[in-house]
Amino acid sequence: MLTLATAGLKPCETTGEPNSHNHGCRLCEDAADGYDATFDGPLCRTCATAFSDFYENTVEVRDE
Secondary structure, rough: OOOOOOOOOOOOOOOOOHHHHHOOOOOOOOOOOOEEEEOEEEOOOHHHHHHHHHHHHHHHHHHH
């Protein structure tokens, strides 16, 4: 299991971030499930999925 966020070509999801990064989701008021490296902040699973979909659709449209 990862203990810290990793940097590189593909950011990795982690649930082992230090508590200072895991207070709550930055997009809603739920507890954060992990730290999203692409978003650069803590997100709950629902918001992480929504942000990932949004990000992928935005990048695909921009690359066309």
